[in-house]
């Protein structure tokens with residue numbers, strides 16, 4: 647089952663801090679979405695509002711057309727795993743999984759077992775005595791095994807080591823293909839996970855900066871590669887995001903879509919054009935000074 651998410655003019659304040667500021671975004675559902683934003687940009691707050699962990703000050707969130715706040719029929723369809731874990735300190739992994747199973751109508755106990763083995767989560771040790779990475783892995787296990795129609799992972803795998811993270815990406819993709827659902831992943835490890843995202847939402851200072859298909863976003867700029875002098879001549883006057891040089895070859899990342907004219911010019915200059923790396927684009931789109 648796949649559910650859409652419709653955020654309409656959402657504002658969430660904490661005292662005098664406006665964490666989410668009149669934000670509207672519509673996710674049709676049934677895809678893996680990347681949610682990107684700098685520290686404090688409002689990602690956790692946005693996901694918490696979708697999961698009904700907190701109430702909107704203005705605007706509203708609709709999941710499958712219904713408001714989730716104080717609406718258990720909707721909230722049981724939503725699983726948010728936050729970086730903080732939200733796991734009871736005294737619980738062992740076993741107890742945490744048992745607790746999750748109670749509230750999750752689509753819980754797959756066998757899958758949960760497979761995941762804690764894959765991530766090497768100790769099963770008897772209390773959550774408080776687990777390492778950060780082990781706690782993250784347990785959180786991810788709860789998130790995946792819930793098979794919630796709306797699953798949101800808020801930097802939840804951040805503490806996991808590289809082999810566990812790569813195992814997580816593979817298993818997430820496999821399981822998503824078998825059990826399509828709406829998955830929202832917030833991350834700072836952009837390059838690692840770009841391949842998972844079908845669409846990307848970028849927010850900054852509580853506001854929407856971009857929402858598009860990943861490939862369409864990556865076409866908003868280009869990586870230009872070729873002989874040093876050709877690349878320099880081709881990119882002269884363009885907005886440069888990054889530069890790399892290897893011997894006589896140079897690669898320059900520029901902002902701005904490359905139309906037919908630029909493509910013809912590129913072949914004239916004998917330079918290669920490739921879509922921009924999502925991370926370079928993200929840094930560019932969110933680099934303005936704070937308001």
Ligand SMILES: Nc1ncnc2c1ncn2[C@@H]1O[C@H](COP(=O)(O)OP(=O)(O)OP(=O)(O)O)[C@@H](O)[C@H]1O
Nearest residue numbers: 660663664665683684685686687688689690691692
């Ligand atoms: N409980 C709270 N009380 C006061 N301010 C808060 C609270 N929670 C969040 N904020 C503030 O709201 C803003 C958005 O925070 P949020 O946690 O949503 O950002 P984030 O994008 O998830 O950040 P990060 O990438 O650092 O985890 C920040 O300025 C933060 O300091």
